[in-house]
Amino acid sequence: MDLQTPSSTAAFNKLPIELNKQIVHYLDTDRDICSFRLICKNTNHAVDGDNLSFWRSRFRDAFAMKPGSSNNVLKKQYQRRKRYLRLGAGVDFYRGWTKQEQKVLRVLRDLIVESFQGPYGLDEYGRPFCLNQQQLVKFVKNSKTFLDIKRLRKRKNAEDDEKPYTSPALAAIQLMCAHFLFGQEQTHNIYCFEVSQKAVYDTAADRPLYGGYNNLEVNMEWFLHCLNFFKYHMVSKSMQSFHAIMDALDVTQKPSHWQAQLVDGCYPLSKHWKGTYAFLDAPELQELRNSSYDADEDDVFIDGNMEGDGKIQTLLLECVESGKFNWPTIFEKHLQSKPRMKCRRTRAQQRSMSPSDAEAVSIHFTGQGDDAEEHFFASGWLNPLPAQPRGIEIPGWQRITFMKYFIDDDHQYAEDNLWAYEGVVLPGGRMILGRWWLVPEVADSAQSNYSGPFIFWAVGPEPDLDLDSSDE
Template structure:
């Protein structure tokens, strides 16, 4: 029968005392250094707590010496936030351990309950503080941080993403919408989903996500607020769930086989550097896909009453065929600006200010432009790829966004996907506008496309969802074989 942690450490302590030592008033007098060495070998937080309670000597081994034990323990598990005292690290470590342990039993359906919010705040801090200090390199030469390991373990052990049931009806007084902070945390934790071996990716209420991603732009705007700088987290989460359903569920028989065939470095992956505010160039190499319905189906799915959602089956095209595309992006540097057609700006509104909050004046608010900080300036890019065996080009912009739910690093991306006609001119009858959200870290983009050859009525635009993810450059194939000599 397994020995409990408390019994184990008690026996260890008693053994270390030996026959010549004794217990006096609940205190053992054996070597302090041995106690501390034992404490550092304990694997779980529960064992540490148990060991600390055995006697005054074991308590001193953990809490004495200016609480240096807690700094060492914190650095073992988390990225160290510089400038923190040992006492503050003790409190931070203990709170994180408690919340992460408790959080494995919560549903995280909407994230409004106090106990869920306590866990969400810990997860947010882990995300914000990634790569603060030394980091490690994995077997694929990719940087990773201890905080990311904690996040992965929480995803595997909790219900925050790998839930096993549909969300229940809101309880009395509970808002029906998803807390934007919870949605932001789910989006960030979703970076890890695509490399989890053996995980069961049940996406419940997929029919609700399917309807959401085909709603008109005005019915489900991607950006909200006075300056259109607040990300509509719930819509973006619907978009993520929609594609996760197709990409990770073998039973759906759409994108799973092709996703499964990709090498690890060609699948969506986690961010590899500290999160930073402002606009910053992204990687060059991307993969992705999009989905669409026929125009009549789009009209039909939008008219469905919420109670009717799921009553009729709609087949998402493009993903149904398992299509994954490649795209290369090149970002303009040193303030150089490429030609940006007026019709592109008219359709996309790429150059609107996304960084400056309004300044209060008497009776009204007006934006105050701030352009001195280079991180707050828009970045232009061009791209090229292949769709339905036709080469296409793209030109667009990255706009910096303020922190969302306390997390920095979000960007707005817009670009016009276009094809060239027989005279090597832009085919104005085949324009497709893309608007999306770059998740912090710059490795995943989720968003909406729409047909943009004609002036757009955003109450009735023909649109659909897309996803892009950054990948490592694939090694060039070389032929190292040598001609063999043939002897006669």
């Protein structure tokens, strides 16, 4: 008998169809479901009959389900996702350009973009958590290479390559999966740290954070370097540098996943943030920038603020109405924060567009926080970015720029102590990566190239101290 043809004489044919449906719902693996479906006509009907209602239930148990989806579509989506999540765990992610890699990346993209599109639950700490995020965490744990980020060292002939060395799609998905890195025990290796270290300290002229039309395209590879840099210091237990500081934080004060459906355009950020940054002394910074890692290097550059005594910044953000926002000329000169057109427009469209049209989609904010023993203030902009990268468009990227400043005795900002910040808010608004630099007292001086990387992550309010009656 044909193995693909269900039997008409097997014992399951004698069971009521309702009982067969109950049995199939208890099967744990997709392989068991396939085997059960082929036993006989009644088991086949239990799986594929009744207008494919089983597949709707199966999809709802595994993924976030958009309202209005047909059972036939859900069956195909379920089978496709499960197949590529299973096969993708064994794919050796290299640069993200192979057909296998791209198929897996598109499935991961769908899980990210469609998260929270339907009912969702709470994690053990009371935070919104989606079934799609559970699938992403499972994939990250099962994959041997996905988050290793081990192909950041360029080949000697990479300049002749028409494509970026690392696929923007691979970099973008890895950046989104970084939300799950900091709450897990480190299971992924960290490669080519010296390459990432050099990249994050390079000047803005050598490594701009944005490119493309109107500088609206995120430099995914640079931000992947930035992630790799902080992952090396903050997540790897073997480094014993910043890991102990992160480990001591309450779980509500650590980086966490996005907690709502991703949306396009500009949206307000959470109020409470923590973050840190790294720096090198000026002579070391110049030496690092002049170095080359085409060959092995013996020099080791110790990142400031990343040792065991490193400090975490706190930051409170508040959105400000446009008419009440003070944006000094010197801030704009160095940050170039004014909104940019989101897409290409015809000349007629440009003429009909008023200045308020562009400003309406951006958000002004102010803030203040503490960096070690110093209290600082911040003022900046959030500007929307188009969904990207091309091919697996993820909505919700935002460009963030702000000036970190201090108040002098005259209650004015100290012009000789300004620190500019530019970065990207990852979709979901829970993590920011980017570059800081010292605003020079003299234009075009060497100080303008004194820079380094930073990271911020959204947190909950500081937990109350648990004091017993004797302490009171």
